[in-house]
Amino acid sequence: MRLRPPPSKALHSFHRKQSLSTFPSESVCQDGAADSHYTHLLQMCLQQCKYIKAHKVFDEMPERLLAHASRTCKTIHARSLKIGIASKGFLGNAILGFYAKCSNVGCAKKAFNCLESKDVFAWNSVLSMYSSKGLVEQVVKLFGSMWNDRVMPNEFTFAMGLSACARLVDVEYGRQVHCGVIKMGFELSSFCEGALIDMYAKGNCISDARQIFDGVLELDTVAWTTMISGLSVKNGLETSLYSGSSLIDMYSKCGVIEDARKAFYYMPHWSVVSVNALIAGFGYNNLEEAVNLLHEMQDIGLNPTEITFSILLDACSGSVMLTLGRQIHSIVLKKGLLCDGDFNEEE
Numbered sequence: 001m002r003l004r005p006p007p008s009k010a011l012h013s014f015h016r017k018q019s020l021s022t023f024p025s026e027s028v029c030q031d032g033a034a035d036s037h038y039t040h041l042l043q044m045c046l047q048q049c050k051y052i053k054a055h056k057v058f059d060e061m062p063e064r065l066l067a068h069a070s071r072t073c074k075t076i077h078a079r080s081l082k083i084g085i086a087s088k089g090f091l092g093n094a095i096l097g098f099y100a101k102c103s104n105v106g107c108a109k110k111a112f113n114c115l116e117s118k119d120v121f122a123w124n125s126v127l128s129m130y131s132s133k134g135l136v137e138q139v140v141k142l143f144g145s146m147w148n149d150r151v152m153p154n155e156f157t158f159a160m161g162l163s164a165c166a167r168l169v170d171v172e173y174g175r176q177v178h179c180g181v182i183k184m185g186f187e188l189s190s191f192c193e194g195a196l197i198d199m200y201a202k203g204n205c206i207s208d209a210r211q212i213f214d215g216v217l218e219l220d221t222v223a224w225t226t227m228i229s230g231l232s233v234k235n236g237l238e239t240s241l242y243s244g245s246s247l248i249d250m251y252s253k254c255g256v257i258e259d260a261r262k263a264f265y266y267m268p269h270w271s272v273v274s275v276n277a278l279i280a281g282f283g284y285n286n287l288e289e290a291v292n293l294l295h296e297m298q299d300i301g302l303n304p305t306e307i308t309f310s311i312l313l314d315a316c317s318g319s320v321m322l323t324l325g326r327q328i329h330s331i332v333l334k335k336g337l338l339c340d341g342d343f344n345e346e347e
Contacts, residue, residue, distance in 0.1 A: 074107070093122050100129035120154050127160045139164035140173065153180065155189040162195035171203035187215075194222040201230025221254045229259060245274040252281025272302050276311060283315035287324070290315065304335075 076095060092115045099108035112118065112126050123146045130138040143161040146153060153161070158181050165174035178196060186192045193216050200209035213219075213227045232247060244267040251260035260281045267274060275297045282290040290312060294304060309332050316325035 092116065093119070093125070096122055097125045100125040103129060103133060105129065105133070118149070118151065120151055120157060123151055124154070124157055124160070127157065131160050131163065136164040136167045140168065140170070143177070147180075153184065155186045155191045158184070158186055158189075159191040159195040162192065162199045166195070166199040166202045169203050171200065171205055174199045174203065188217065190216075190218070190220065194220075194226060197223055197226045197230070201226055201233075204230075204234065206230055206234050221256070225251060225254055225256050225259060229263070232263075245271065245277050248274055248277040248281070252277060255285075257281050257285055270297070270300065270302065272297070272305055272308070275302060276305070276308050279308060280311045283311055287312075287315050287321065291324070 076098070092111070096108060096111040096115065099111055108126060108129055112122060115122055123142070127139055127142055130136075130142065139160060143153075143157070143164070146157070158177060161177045162174060162181075165171070165177060178199075181187055181189075181192050181196070193212060196212045197209045200206070200212065209227060209230050213223060216223055228250070229247070232243065244263055247263040248260045251257070251263060260278055264270070264274060264278045275293060279290045279293050282293065294308065294312065297304065297308075309328055312328050313325060316322070316328065
């Protein structure tokens with residue numbers, strides 16, 4: 001059973017609003033109005049980047065929209081190259097950022113290398129692209145190149161560098177990055193604090209992680225969950241059946257669903273309680289994944305309980321999910337669970 005909610009209306013308006021027919025004609029450039037063309041291309045590029053970020057459309061239909069966005073970016077880039085403004089100022093950065101958001105590594109690298117001036121925002125665009133694609137070794141390498149080029153990182157740059165060190169479990173290089181954070185005065189940045197705790201915790205340097213944690217002025221969900229996860233791993237709690245289920249529940253309620261999934265797969269044995277906790281976490285964010293977990297738990301011999309089905313039925317709100325809700329209702333009837341109070345209330 002692999003049902004996916006229909007794409008939002010934003011997906012359909014994306015293609016209508018971002019038509020390339022709005023580009024100025026070639027006569028604009030021939031008449032010498034390059035400044036007007038520059039401004040128009042820049043606005044077009046920034047508008048599409050903003051639209052992508054606001055609607056997170058790539059999470060819904062990645063292949064179709066990535067292809068469409070890449071074509072649009074290449075068209076903007078081609079027009080700017082034709083009049084010799086592709087590598088200048090804000091437009092150069094905007095084109096680079098657009099390619100990066102499209103995960104077009106090859107074109108992003110070319111656009112980056114052609115920039116007349118590479119500022120921190122240009123470097124961050126490429127670092128973010130590498131990080132999102134899991135190319136953490138490239139993140140570390142590029143971070144070092146940035147220092148060598150005497151471009152001063154900002155708090156977001158440091159956070160990406162520290163995150164790469166955490167994923168590589170490279171505490172030694174992470175400490176060097178930490179020194180840079182202190183020298184640049186970003187030690188109180190929430191982005192850097194969370195990344196530092198994560199880096200030290202994953203490197204099993206719990207005392208260092210705790211020192212950063214204790215110095216945080218305003219503790220947020222990220223800081224708490226990262227610190228708790230590090231302590232759990234050190235003390236072996238993550239593999240305990242009861243503690244593991246509690247961690248999954250905590251991560252899910254905090255909205256850190258990927259960490260909940262990691263805690264789940266760390267457990268040597270799964271129970272109905274632990275599966276239910278993860279299903280609840282996915283229920284309101286990724287119902288398809290929640291349904292997949294229902295099948296997976298049955299494949300390994302775990303029987304869903306009335307709580308399992310209650311979680312799924314709660315997530316099937318609205319007319320869009322009516323079909324899936326009816327399928328779950330059918331399973332409930334077959335299992336003879338309809339007499340349970342929870343289901344009577346649902347009806």
